[in-house]
Amino acid sequence: MTKYKLVCFDLDGTLIENVKFSWQIFHDYFQTDAHRREDARNKFFNGRISYAEWAMHDMSLWKEKNAKKEEFFKAISHLKLMDGAMETLNELKRKGLRLAIISGSINILLEKVIPNYEDIFDDIFLSRIYFDNEGNISQMKVTEYDVEKKAEALKLIAQRENISLKECVFVGDYLNDIKVMEEAGLGIAFNCQEEKLKEVADVVIEKKDLREVLRHILD
Ligand SMILES: [Mg+2]
Incomplete structure (x- = not known):
């Protein structure tokens, strides 16, 4: 034993x-708003929002961009x-x-x-x-x-x-x-x-x- x-x-x-920060890959790929991200990041590190709230904020930015499943996988195709x-x-x-x-x-x-x-x-x-079946975030x-x-x-x-x-x-x-x-x-x-x-x-x-x-x- x-x-x-x-x-x-x-x-x-x-x-x-x-990869060091997987989230950054998608932010770069979908070109999300750096200011809104910075704002949420600061709120988390100042203790004003929870980690889960921060994560949901950033993930929602991808949904706003109508990010598709195939694009997510394309963004990480280089990962090993x-x-x-x-x-x-x-x-x-x-x-x-x-x-x-x-x-x-x-x-x-x-x-x-x-x-x-x-x-x-x-x-x-x-x-x-x-x-979902169309490749949209469900x-x-x-x-x-x-x-x-x-x-x-x-x-x-x-x-x-x-x-x-x-x-x-x-x-x-x-x-x-x-x-x-x-x-x-x-x-x-x-x-x-x-x-x-x-x-x-x-x-x-x-x-x-x-x-x-x-x-x-x-x-
Ligand atoms: Mg790590």
Whole structure:
């Protein structure tokens, strides 16, 4: 038996190699209003609106532009799954570990890089866009579990599954992963350029191959 029972991954920059902020890709592609975005961003960081309100504000800007499903996928056609990601996920699964995504990213990106993601992850926390048959946005659901609240998502899964936080692993790359990494028994900073995250991580992996996490989790 391994020491760990649950492994949670961030998406942007961790499972997906070449993206730091997925939302920015769509803002650029659909050319949304920078001033309105800046205003909502400031409101969030000043504590005047919640993360979910901020996310819904920004997502609504795409709907206003009548953004189509095929355009969303065109905007992210250059995105690549991290090297070694599938081998890593399959191996952890084979060993009986529970897998989760805790991310502020969007379901479209996950679908693009791991089409069979429903078969692999037991829990998925991210924001979602759904389309109707004509490819128009039919529904938008935003996650509230980003930034500090990623830690709450980790606790939700752990409590429900009767897993102690010591038995949880979090793998992430950016500042929004700091809090959740502090809570998890094993924090792995991966593909990380942020000194603050490296400081709270138990392990820092410089090589851009996700298989590098396996020996830290399974040994
Ligand atoms: Mg990230």
